[in-house]
Amino acid sequence: xxxxPEKLIVKGKRLDGRKLxxxxxxxxxxxVLKRADGSxxxxxxxxxxxxxVYGPREVHPRHVQEATRAIVRYRYNMASFSVEDRKRxxxxxxxxxxxxxxxxxxxxxxIKECFPKAAVDIFVxxxxxxxxxxxxxxxxxxxxxxxxxxxxxxxVSSCAAGKVDGQIILDPMKEEDNYGEADMPIAMVAPDNITxxxxxxxxxxxxxxxxxxxxxxxxAQIYEMQRQALIAKYGAEGKR
Amino acid sequence: xxxxxxxxxxxxxxxxxxxxxxxxIEDEKVYASVCGVVDRGxxxxxxxxxxKYMPCSGxxxxxxxxxxxFSSWTVDINSPYEARLHISEYPxxxxxxxxxxxxxxxxxxxxxxxxxxxxxxxxxxMRDGGKAIRSGRLIExxxxxxxxxxxxxxxxxxxxxxxxxxxxxxxxxxxxxINGREDMVTLAADALLKIEQEAHTFGLTxxxxxxxxxxxxxxx
Numbered sequence: 008x009x010x011x012p013e014k015l016i017v018k019g020k021r022l023d024g025r026k027l028x029x030x031x032x033x034x035x036x037x038x039v040l041k042r043a044d045g046s047x048x049x050x051x052x053x054x055x056x057x058x059x060v061y062g063p064r065e066v067h068p069r070h071v072q073e074a075t076r077a078i079v080r081y082r083y084n085m086a087s088f089s090v091e092d093r094k095r096x097x098x099x100x101x102x103x104x105x106x107x108x109x110x111x112x113x114x115x116x117x118i119k120e121c122f123p124k125a126a127v128d129i130f131v132x133x134x135x136x137x138x139x140x141x142x143x144x145x146x147x148x149x150x151x152x153x154x155x156x157x158x159x160x161x162x163v164s165s166c167a168a169g170k171v172d173g174q175i176i177l178d179p180m181k182e183e184d185n186y187g188e189a190d191m192p193i194a195m196v197a198p199d200n201i202t203x204x205x206x207x208x209x210x211x212x213x214x215x216x217x218x219x220x221x222x223x224x225x226x227a228q229i230y231e232m233q234r235q236a237l238i239a240k241y242g243a244e245g246k247r
Numbered sequence: 248x249x250x251x252x253x254x255x256x257x258x259x260x261x262x263x264x265x266x267x268x269x270x271x272i273e274d275e276k277v278y279a280s281v282c283g284v285v286d287r288g289x290x291x292x293x294x295x296x297x298x299k300y301m302p303c304s305g306x307x308x309x310x311x312x313x314x315x316x317f318s319s320w321t322v323d324i325n326s327p328y329e330a331r332l333h334i335s336e337y338p339x340x341x342x343x344x345x346x347x348x349x350x351x352x353x354x355x356x357x358x359x360x361x362x363x364x365x366x367x368x369x370x371x372x373m374r375d376g377g378k379a380i381r382s383g384r385l386i387e388x389x390x391x392x393x394x395x396x397x398x399x400x401x402x403x404x405x406x407x408x409x410x411x412x413x414x415x416x417x418x419x420x421x422x423x424x425i426n427g428r429e430d431m432v433t434l435a436a437d438a439l440l441k442i443e444q445e446a447h448t449f450g451l452t453x454x455x456x457x458x459x460x461x462x463x464x465x466x467x
Binding site: 044045062063064065074075118121122123124125153154155156157158159160161162196197234237238241242 | 296
């Protein structure tokens with residue numbers, strides 16, 4: 008891997024030419040897997056993720072089922088070829104944690120009472136990683152859930168803000184994540200339901216507020232793209 | 248783009264009394280909970296464009312026997328939940344323990360949903376109009392496309408029935424039973440699968456009529 012670049016921000020522009028408050032280019036496709044109940048493929052910058060939703064379906068093993076509501080299960084997995092050095096396949100400390108926080112970002116938004124005794128299984132596969140895979144995974148999973156027809160209180164949108172060279176930036180990429188001073192992913196449902204908030208590194212109180220507001224703005228942009236992706240898939244069908 | 252297409256979280260109304268299917272209430276307002284088309288009738292409801300079949304009392308379904316028990320059968324109804332058919336709901340009187348002489352695993356039946364409780368236990372009956380399916384072919388389409396396969400006032404399904412001389416039975420859970428001459432059954436099945444593919448297009452009945460006529464001509 009290359010060493011640390013001298014400066015991450017030059018003349019108000021970042022290494023890839025973005026402005027400080029600019030997202031990486033996003034590409035979304037809903038309903039790409041035929042055998043899944045709902046699915047979504049999403050790219051943001053160099054991140055490539057695939058989400059699949061199965062369910063509501065019967066719960067196995069039986070003892071984890073709930074009599075009055077559905078359970079939500081989330082598996083975040085990085086493909087062994089998703090990073091520069093081969094990742095040892097299978098769940099590890101990091102992916103178990105991300106699976107848990109991602110699941111919790113959906114649990115309050117899925118209307119679980121609609122499906123007693125059932126399970127909604129979400130699988131997120133990271134095919135290529137370049138910082139911000141948990142947020143990309145959540146964005147894709149949210150659309151896959153909508154595609155599967157699971158009742159929700161709203162689409163979950165997720166985005167990170169960070170700090171590099173002393174400045175607050177939106178949607179850090181790998182170099183900025185590795186050599187930056189802080190990284191804060193959030194997930195939310197508009198207008199103000201925050202369902203995920205993590206932070207790595209150091210912010211002052213004011214910086215935190217600034218980063219939080221910036222990440223919220225990023226989520227709003229992502230939400231608009233998610234909305235368009237769903238309309239692209241279902242717009243034609245809804246027209247009749 | 249259709250104005251009436253909604254996605255989860257869209258605000259539909261400020262009047263909670265209007266909340267119908269596919270919606271939820273928060274802060275005295277009605278929001279959509281699924282992707283679908285808004286139907287502003289007596290109540291505001293969202294007709295879903297995707298999702299699994301959820302059994303409802305009164306639905307007529309095609310089920311598949313997946314377990315034979317002492318005094319009931321367990322039936323797969325193409326839904327996340329299994330249904331139960333008790334022997335007292337079988338058209339003929341049978342004694343407990345004789346279930347396996349009447350319906351075996353894998354057999355298909357037409358039955359009606361009599362009740363669904365809070366724990367999603369589903370009960371079926373074969374007493375009014377139910378029967379076992381022992382011939383023909385079964386195809387499966389998305390249950391959200393069933394109204395399209397039937398058409399307004401049954402126009403679509405009658406068209407296919409007349410053109411192919413097949414008996415066609417469309418159930419609420421997305422399964423369609425077709426019975427008739429072998430090549431005509433294939434044609435009807437192709438037409439129905441085409442309906443599922445093109446459910447969103449205009450003038451679908453004409454498209455299907457043309458499709459069947461062309462297929463018939465090619466066969467001659």
